[in-house]
Amino acid sequence: MGKLEFKNINFSYPNGYKAINDLSLTIDSGEKVAIVGQNGAGKSTFAKLMNGLLRPSSGEILLDGKSTKDMTTAQISRRVGYVFQNPNDQIFNSTVYDEVAFSLRALKVEEDELDRRVRKACEICELSELLDDHPYDLPFSTRKFITIAITIANNCDVFIFDEPTAGQDAYSISCLKRVIDHLHGLNKTIITITHDMEFVVENFDRVIVMSNKEIIMDGDKKEVFDEDEVLQKAYIQPPVIKRLCNSISLNEKLLLVDDFVDYVKKMEGKK
Numbered sequence: 001m002g003k004l005e006f007k008n009i010n011f012s013y014p015n016g017y018k019a020i021n022d023l024s025l026t027i028d029s030g031e032k033v034a035i036v037g038q039n040g041a042g043k044s045t046f047a048k049l050m051n052g053l054l055r056p057s058s059g060e061i062l063l064d065g066k067s068t069k070d071m072t073t074a075q076i077s078r079r080v081g082y083v084f085q086n087p088n089d090q091i092f093n094s095t096v097y098d099e100v101a102f103s104l105r106a107l108k109v110e111e112d113e114l115d116r117r118v119r120k121a122c123e124i125c126e127l128s129e130l131l132d133d134h135p136y137d138l139p140f141s142t143r144k145f146i147t148i149a150i151t152i153a154n155n156c157d158v159f160i161f162d163e164p165t166a167g168q169d170a171y172s173i174s175c176l177k178r179v180i181d182h183l184h185g186l187n188k189t190i191i192t193i194t195h196d197m198e199f200v201v202e203n204f205d206r207v208i209v210m211s212n213k214e215i216i217m218d219g220d221k222k223e224v225f226d227e228d229e230v231l232q233k234a235y236i237q238p239p240v241i242k243r244l245c246n247s248i249s250l251n252e253k254l255l256l257v258d259d260f261v262d263y264v265k266k267m268e269g270k271k
């Protein structure tokens, strides 16, 4: 569960602005995919097309083999959870508990089951101590975790995180990493949109690069961060270890601090 197929998708906003041009790709269930690219490339638009908030002007999207044309937005978003770039666009209840419970109540989930799901989702997102708090009394970073908890409580098959590390400190980013690992362990499909390349290399395998309404590269992170021309076109600065390797002309596909340390130790051992 959680496979998405996009077939020749085009999308224009009501004012006529074309934001997505002939986009085709497949994201398999259980994949961890990062969508990166310059401001205005069409990343968030693409994400909203994935969960039915926006509908393609032409082309077709399949969710687990079934065309989303035949599904309501509520039916799609129940399975494809989109965590907005800005949590304030999503939150309107007066307690954390009620916010996370809201869509389950709308679905008339039985009260014991609802309570279990809300508490479990809040535990995963480290919100258990805050259930009675007003979301707007909590920091922006915590509000982002409330919106993540909503998708977890809904037991979505696909999770889309739009700029999840923006405004998050190191502790919150480590919490986010634990949430992603938890969902990956459940074989959920996890998609992020981000400008944070360190977050990409630490948590994701496949990287899709968007530039000016189109996908200009789609591949394993080691291949993508080796394509200087693609990165320049999409205004992407490679992760710091990659830049370090480039600056000392080290022709190794290293992306993580740990990879670099292992490489140095290996070289030391050869001396």
Ligand SMILES: Nc1ncnc2c1ncn2[C@@H]1O[C@H](COP(=O)(O)OP(=O)(O)OP(=O)(O)O)[C@@H](O)[C@H]1O
Pocket (backbone or CB within 6 Å): 013, 014, 015, 017, 019, 037, 038, 039, 040, 041, 042, 043, 044, 045, 046
């Ligand atoms: N409601 C709208 N009506 C008209 N144009 C829009 C609307 N929303 C977005 N756009 C335009 O569509 C293009 C793609 O926007 P989108 O938000 O998908 O970009 P993005 O890649 O997510 O950018 P960022 O990295 O800044 O979040 C932009 O040029 C944007 O101005």
Ligand SMILES: [Mg+2]
Pocket (backbone or CB within 6 Å): 043, 044, 045, 085, 193
């Ligand atoms: Mg965006």
